Amino acid sequence: MMVAASRRIDTSNFQERAADGLREMIISGELAPGQPLSEITLAEIFGISRTPIREALKQLQIEGLVEIRPRIGTFVTVPSRREINELFEMKQLLEGGAARLMAARGDIPELTAMKANVRAADAAVEAGDVERYSELVHEFHEILIAGADNGKLATHYRLLMNQLAYGRLVKTSLAQPGRSIESEHEHHTVLELIIAKDGIGAENCMRRHVHASQQALMSQLETWPPPLHTP
Structure with missing residues (x-):
């Protein structure tokens, strides 16, 4: 079991990198309020799989920067x-x-x-x-x-x-x-x-x-x- 555990890929760094990058893109205005966020596109931009992208988006939702709308999509938050x-x-x-x-x-x-x-x-x-x-x-x-x-x-x-x-x-x-x-x-x-x-x-x-x-x-x-x- 220890060998198997050692072979696991740690995605936490990928998630952190994606969250930091997306956060900066939103804060700077590169990603505009209301802009849709595609996991596939973001995975290509950051050169990582969709799993850490998905987790990064969840983190940014907690921070109030992203809105995840079930069965519709994920968007940059538009504050009222x-x-x-x-x-x-x-x-x-x-x-x-x-x-x-x-x-x-x-x-x-x-x-x-x-x-x-x-x-x-x-x-x-x-x-x-x-x-x-x-x-x-x-x-x-x-x-x-x-x-x-x-x-x-x-x-x-x-x-x-x-x-x-x-x-x-x-x-x-x-x-x-x-x-x-x-x-x-x-x-x-x-x-x-x-x-x-x-x-x-x-x-x-x-x-x-x-x-x-x-x-x-x-x-x-x-x-x-x-x-x-x-x-």
């Missing part, structure tokens, strides 16, 4: 407007708390990184480079979470960002005229309050910033949700 609003409400709480925690830590490496991020973002806004600025927005929020130095907060935040597919939504919110300039001004204010070690002020400002981003996003999603594809 209500779900997006609820996720942003949670984002306000987590990022507001992160700003307060970071402000209490004083002169830390993340503070230096945040200052550099804001300088780079200023240049991107001035140049009208929305693509670069959207990348720096994502980086700013990542620095904020790292600066909080709270593992539990970071874990919940990561799951939340995955469900929001935030990279795609940032670009959508920044499509609102003037939003990039407003957003960068809000980042400046948060940074100044963190430097001043004003935890409560930083938390409240960060929550207002997230709320403003939420409003900008929802104004751009007039046709949301998109229709769910069917075979």
